[in-house]
Amino acid sequence: MKTNIFLKSTLIIGLITLIVGCGQNGNNGSGALGSSIAEKVYVAPGERDEQYAFLSGGYSGNLTVYGLPSGRLFKEIPVFSQFPTSGYGYSEETKPMLNTSFGFIPWDDLHHPDISQTNGELDGRWIFANGNNTPRIARISLTTFETEEIIEVPNSAGNHSSSFITENTEYVVAGTRFAVPVPQQDMPINEYKANFKGALTFIAVDQEHGHMDIKFQLLMPGFNYDLSHPGRGKSHGWFFFSTYNTEEANTLLEVNASQNDKDFIAAINWKKIEEFVNNGGGTKMAANYAHNVYDESTHMATSTMKKEVLTVNPMDVPGAIYFLPTPKSPHGCDVDPNGEYIIGAGKLSANITVHSFDKMLAAIEAEKFDGDAYGIPILNYDDVLAGSVQSGGLGPLHTEFDGRGNAYTTFFISSEVVKWKLDTWEVVDRKPTYYSVGHLMIPGGNSRKPHGKYLVAMNKITKDRYLPTGPEMEHSAQIYDISGEKMELLYDFPTHGEPHYAAGADAELIMNNSKKIYRLDENNHPYGIKNPGEARIERKGKEVHIYMSSIRSHFTPDNIEGIKVGDKVYFHITNHEQDFDVPHGFAMIGQGTSEILIMPGQTKTSLWEPKQVGVWPFYCTDFCSALHQEMQGYIRVSPANSNIELSWSLDE
Amino acid sequence: MKKLITPLIVLLAFTIASCGGGESTDTADDGSVKKKPASMLESTVPASERITLDNKGVGRIKDLPLDATIDVEMVARGEKIFNTNCSACHKIDKRFIGPSPKGIMKRRSPEWIMNMILDPQLMVEQDRCAKDLLIEFNGAAMANQNMTVEQARDILEYFRTLD
Numbered sequence: 035m036k037t038n039i040f041l042k043s044t045l046i047i048g049l050i051t052l053i054v055g056c057g058q059n060g061n062n063g064s065g066a067l068g069s070s071i072a073e074k075v076y077v078a079p080g081e082r083d084e085q086y087a088f089l090s091g092g093y094s095g096n097l098t099v100y101g102l103p104s105g106r107l108f109k110e111i112p113v114f115s116q117f118p119t120s121g122y123g124y125s126e127e128t129k130p131m132l133n134t135s136f137g138f139i140p141w142d143d144l145h146h147p148d149i150s151q152t153n154g155e156l157d158g159r160w161i162f163a164n165g166n167n168t169p170r171i172a173r174i175s176l177t178t179f180e181t182e183e184i185i186e187v188p189n190s191a192g193n194h195s196s197s198f199i200t201e202n203t204e205y206v207v208a209g210t211r212f213a214v215p216v217p218q219q220d221m222p223i224n225e226y227k228a229n230f231k232g233a234l235t236f237i238a239v240d241q242e243h244g245h246m247d248i249k250f251q252l253l254m255p256g257f258n259y260d261l262s263h264p265g266r267g268k269s270h271g272w273f274f275f276s277t278y279n280t281e282e283a284n285t286l287l288e289v290n291a292s293q294n295d296k297d298f299i300a301a302i303n304w305k306k307i308e309e310f311v312n313n314g315g316g317t318k319m320a321a322n323y324a325h326n327v328y329d330e331s332t333h334m335a336t337s338t339m340k341k342e343v344l345t346v347n348p349m350d351v352p353g354a355i356y357f358l359p360t361p362k363s364p365h366g367c368d369v370d371p372n373g374e375y376i377i378g379a380g381k382l383s384a385n386i387t388v389h390s391f392d393k394m395l396a397a398i399e400a401e402k403f404d405g406d407a408y409g410i411p412i413l414n415y416d417d418v419l420a421g422s423v424q425s426g427g428l429g430p431l432h433t434e435f436d437g438r439g440n441a442y443t444t445f446f447i448s449s450e451v452v453k454w455k456l457d458t459w460e461v462v463d464r465k466p467t468y469y470s471v472g473h474l475m476i477p478g479g480n481s482r483k484p485h486g487k488y489l490v491a492m493n494k495i496t497k498d499r500y501l502p503t504g505p506e507m508e509h510s511a512q513i514y515d516i517s518g519e520k521m522e523l524l525y526d527f528p529t530h531g532e533p534h535y536a537a538g539a540d541a542e543l544i545m546n547n548s549k550k551i552y553r554l555d556e557n558n559h560p561y562g563i564k565n566p567g568e569a570r571i572e573r574k575g576k577e578v579h580i581y582m583s584s585i586r587s588h589f590t591p592d593n594i595e596g597i598k599v600g601d602k603v604y605f606h607i608t609n610h611e612q613d614f615d616v617p618h619g620f621a622m623i624g625q626g627t628s629e630i631l632i633m634p635g636q637t638k639t640s641l642w643e644p645k646q647v648g649v650w651p652f653y654c655t656d657f658c659s660a661l662h663q664e665m666q667g668y669i670r671v672s673p674a675n676s677n678i679e680l681s682w683s684l685d686e
Numbered sequence: 687m688k689k690l691i692t693p694l695i696v697l698l699a700f701t702i703a704s705c706g707g708g709e710s711t712d713t714a715d716d717g718s719v720k721k722k723p724a725s726m727l728e729s730t731v732p733a734s735e736r737i738t739l740d741n742k743g744v745g746r747i748k749d750l751p752l753d754a755t756i757d758v759e760m761v762a763r764g765e766k767i768f769n770t771n772c773s774a775c776h777k778i779d780k781r782f783i784g785p786s787p788k789g790i791m792k793r794r795s796p797e798w799i800m801n802m803i804l805d806p807q808l809m810v811e812q813d814r815c816a817k818d819l820l821i822e823f824n825g826a827a828m829a830n831q832n833m834t835v836e837q838a839r840d841i842l843e844y845f846r847t848l849d
Contacts, residue, residue, distance in 0.1 A: 550832075551832060554770055554771065555770065564769075564770050565769040565770045565773050565774070566773055566774045567769060567773060583774060585774040585775060585829060586775075586826065586827065586829055587826065588774075588783065590774060610770075610771070610774050611829055611831070612771060612829070612830070612831040612832040612833075613829055613830040613831065613832060614832075616829070659826070659827055660825040660826070660827065661824065661825065661826055685782070
């Protein structure tokens with residue numbers, strides 16, 4: 035009975051506390067309600083997140099992988115930038131990945147990741163991403179989370195309306211933001227108008243391996259092609275690009291490209307152009323662009339320079355391209371899950387313009403045109419308009435969908451996400467973002483089947499959201515629960531670089547295919563060794579190749595003599611572990627490159643050019659076992675004219 | 687409360703009895719069973735030299751009878767797999783990072799060997815001999831090389847030739 039009295043007292047005290055607590059909540063707006071929000075993002079230790087989110091890293095050149103709803107950072111995948119953490123772009127195998135027609139470029143500005151689709155739904159095979167600065171498209175494997183392929187896009191500049199994919203991943207599409215002379219030539223800048231071109235590039239994707247190959251380039255008028263999205267469902271076969279600078283200004287665009295009340299959304303019937311090309315249409319143009327492919331079996335990348343591209347003049351394919359007038363320099367160009375609505379967010383406007391695909395087809399059928407631009411028919415704004423969202427916000431940028439008939443649009447200037455209804459254009463909710471939101475992402479939100487539980491808003495400005503870290507702050511992101519009628523702000527988290535767009539998917543779609551090791555018996559690296567008995571050193575003039583193996587916790591060999599100043603020493607290291615999450619690292623004192631991190635079963639090569647006589651150590655950089663500190667070795671470096679023979683050993 | 691306490695005591699007694707698993711039993715001359723603490727055993731014989739043929743270890747291999755004849759095809763496969771996946775740490779002719787597999791069939795049961803190859807972490811956690819080996823070999827934990835049961839079985843057949 036004592037227990038009962040105790041229990042009752044506790045309950046009463048608890049109740050009083052709760053009631054008092056609630057009273058306080060009324061004053062400061064957090065507390066009990068706050069704790070239920072905390073539960074929505076709390077992923078207990080050892081538990082896993084519901085979804086993956088792949089955020090572009092912007093000027094970091096890389097892609098970051100987060101969990102939703104926790105906002106925990108899982109990985110940074112190097113794509114367009116050298117990455118000392120893994121040795122990407124530093125190892126001999128991956129240097130070719132960053133080759134371009136301009137030579138080795140160790141960096142780019144990664145903007146718009148997009149997950150491969152089948153029948154308009156995410157299929158989790160690959161994720162594509164664009165390099166904005168030196169135009170490139172990358173394909174990243176979602177089994178290894180490694181960049182497997184990068185193709186340079188010729189005749190393009192500011193590769194921004196990229197890398198969006200069609201609904202069966204037939205094409206990854208890359209549009210040019212900065213029109214340029216095609217082909218490039220020495221000419222006065224002020225002759226831009228009517229002379230520069232905006233290339234829209236359709237890159238075919240091989241369904242088995244994902245390999246990319248430029249099918250054709252559409253040489254459009256020299257507008258700025260800003261963003262794009264594919265048609266889906268009934269509009270599959272079309273692609274839509276927002277444009278600005280239809281004024282074709284070449285200076286002070288801030289003013290001069292904001293003169294026209296309406297720019298265009300370009301509607302491209304790519305199926306029609308594909309048919310034209312398949313029947314021998316198009317013009318082959320000399321070009322020079324890199325195609326870099328990483329082979330998982332040899333663990334090596336090769337770079338091939340391609341010398342030709344097939345171009346298509348829009349005038350040669352009548353009925354394939356139309357312009358849809360869209361107010362105020364549209365930025366985002368998004369298509370709803372049913373493929374009916376094409377949403378153009380005029381970034382200088384308060385309202386969002388929604389075009390109807392059906393109306394567009396009807397207007398084309400009726401040949402109701404309002405003139406043309408360089409021969410491309412312009413449709414009447416009123417004929418194609420489905421509706422306009424009177425948002426009450428300012429500066430709409432991007433729209434995603436929840437699959438329940440709602441659209442969510444970010445507003446940069448008024449720093450908010452606005453939820454509105456498709457068909458009625460009625461605004462149903464708005465929530466602030468912190469601050470100046472750019473893109474937003476709902477996992478699957480640009481597919482036929484959104485996984486509409488969470489929304490991630492990615493912001494351009496952080497200011498006071500976190501503890502200050504000097505003048506530069508990482509950009510902030512916010513997670514909202516969008517499962518109810520009203521959006522609910524759940525969580526803030528910092529991102530890395532500048533996330534532009536992002537892509538997300540349910541964990542189940544990806545986690546079960548994630549590779550754990552590379553199998554040693556499938557390692558076809560030309561310098562790999564299948565067992566430590568094959569460890570050896572070969573000299574070819576000044577080139578020295580060290581075939582080395584690593585396993586917890588030693589290198590074979592670990593004592594090497596006969597290396598000379600002026601040699602080029604290649605360490606080819608095979609990690610003989612076959613267990614998940616047991617990489618070994620390698621670093622050599624005075625080496626003019628980064629360490630390399632070698633996954634189980636993988637071979638990687640690190641170059642060292644010894645400059646000083648002496649005995650120099652190397653070691654494993656990844657804490658691999660209780661005896662990690664013992665994982666080291668020595669190399670004796672002798673003068674260039676020395677007669678010391680090559681020799682190597684372990685435990686002798 | 688009494689109702690709760692009784693099962694607790696039973697559980698406790700059971701737990702204490704289970705802890706005895708780390709000890710070995712021996713039959714004395716007079717037929718009585720004497721318990722020797724495990725620590726006494728360890729101090730006399732290093733784990734690598736201990737004969738534990740009755741110990742099947744911990745893991746998915748519970749019972750593995752061997753044919754009288756050695757399968758030469760399996761041996762060939764096993765040797766190849768051993769060279770690729772194991773030889774970085776185990777040398778035939780000497781003690782290295784880990785013990786030599788030479789003569790292992792005289793010291794360990796087939797089941798123990800298979801379990802050690804297939805899940806060394808579990809073995810080190812739960813098998814006394816495996817734990818003592820880890821200590822004897824300077825804490826160099828045996829790597830899980832993700833072998834299939836068939837691959838481990840081939841390696842075992844190869845070990846049968848290493849007497």
